[in-house]
Amino acid sequence: xxxxxxxxxxxxxxxxxxxxxxxxxxxxxxxxxxxxxxxxxxxxxxxxxxxxxxxxxxxxxxxxxxxxxxxxxxxxxxxxxxxxxxxxxxxxxxxxxxxxxxxxxxxxxxxxxxxxxxxxxxxxxxxxxxxxxxxxxxxxxxxxxxxxxxxxxxxxxxxxxxxxxxxxxxxxxxxxxxxxxxxxxxxxxxxxxxxxxxxxxxxxxxxxxxxxxxxxxxxxxxxxxxxxxxxxxxxxxxxxxxxxxxxxxxxxxxxxxxxxxxxxxxxx
Numbered sequence: 322x323x324x325x326x327x328x329x330x331x332x333x334x335x336x337x338x339x340x341x342x343x344x345x346x347x348x349x350x351x352x353x354x355x356x357x358x359x360x361x362x363x364x365x366x367x368x369x370x371x372x373x374x375x376x377x378x379x380x381x382x383x384x385x386x387x388x389x390x391x392x393x394x395x396x397x398x399x400x401x402x403x404x405x406x407x408x409x410x411x412x413x414x415x416x417x418x419x420x421x422x423x424x425x426x427x428x429x430x431x432x433x434x435x436x437x438x439x440x441x442x443x444x445x446x447x448x449x450x451x452x453x454x455x456x457x458x459x460x461x462x463x464x465x466x467x468x469x470x471x472x473x474x475x476x477x478x479x480x481x482x483x484x485x486x487x488x489x490x491x492x493x494x495x496x497x498x499x500x501x502x503x504x505x506x507x508x509x510x511x512x513x514x515x516x517x518x519x520x521x522x523x524x525x526x527x528x529x530x531x532x533x534x535x536x537x538x539x540x541x542x543x544x545x546x547x548x549x550x551x552x553x554x555x556x557x558x559x560x561x562x563x564x565x566x567x568x569x570x571x572x573x574x575x576x577x578x579x580x581x582x583x584x585x586x587x588x589x
C-alpha cells in the first residue's frame with residue numbers, strides 16, 4: 322500500500338493520533354500514584370536514601386536486559402486476545418511481593434514485572450501492525466520503557482516524545498543491524514549494552530516512583546499490587562501511543578505525522 326502523504330487523514334486516524342499525543346506527552350504514572358497514596362509521589366521519591374537509588378539502578382538494568390533477551394528471542398509472532406488484562410493480573414501479583422518485602426524484593430520482582438510488561442507491549446505492537454521478526458520492531462518494544470519514563474515537568478525540548486525517540490534512533494538502528502547481521506544475540510555486545518543504558522536512564526525515573534510508593538508503611542502487599550497495576554497500565558498506555566504513531570507513519574509518512582503531532586500537542 323502506497324503512502325497517503327497527499328491525502329487528508331481519516332477522522333478515525335486523527336482521533337487515534339490525538340489519543341497518542343495525550344498519552345505520550347502527558348505521562349500519568351505519577352498522577353496515578355499520587356491518587357493512590359494521597360500525596361505527591363515526587364516528594365517521596367526525593368527522600369529515598371542513596372543505597373536505594375543504587376539498588377534501583379541495578380534492578381532497572383537487570384530488568385531491561387531480561388526484557389531485551391525476550392524481545393529478540395522469544396516474542397510470539399501473533400497477538401493474543403485478552404492479553405492486556407492477563408498481563409495486568411500477573412504484574413499485580415508480582416507487585417504484591419514488592420509491597421510485602423520492599424526494596425529487598427526489587428532485584429527479583431522488577432525483572433519479572435518488566436518481562437511481563439514487555440510481552441504486553443509486544444501484543445500492542447502487533448495489534449498496530451508491527452512485525453516482531455524485524456529486530457527494529459522488537460527493539461521498539463523495549464524503547465517504550467524510555468518513552469514512558471519521562472518527567473512531566475521536564476523541558477519539553479529534552480523530554481518530548483520525538484526528542485526521546487530521536488535520542489535513541491541511532492542506537493536502535495545500529496542494534497537492529499547488529500542483530501540482523503549476526504542472527505543471534507551476543508551477550509554483552511557494546512551496542513546492545515548502550516541501548517539498555519540509554520533506556521534505563523529514563524525507565525529508572527518511573528521505577529523510583531514505584532519503589533517510593535511501595536516503601537510507604539501504609540502500602541504493604543495490597544498497595545504494592547495496586548502500585549504495580551498502575552505501573553503496567555502506564556506502560557501499556559504509552560505503548561499504544563507509540564505504536565499508533567508508528568502505524569500512522571507507515572500509512573501517511575513520517576513528515577506528515579510529525580507535523581500533525583506537533584499541531585495537536587500545542588492544543589494540550
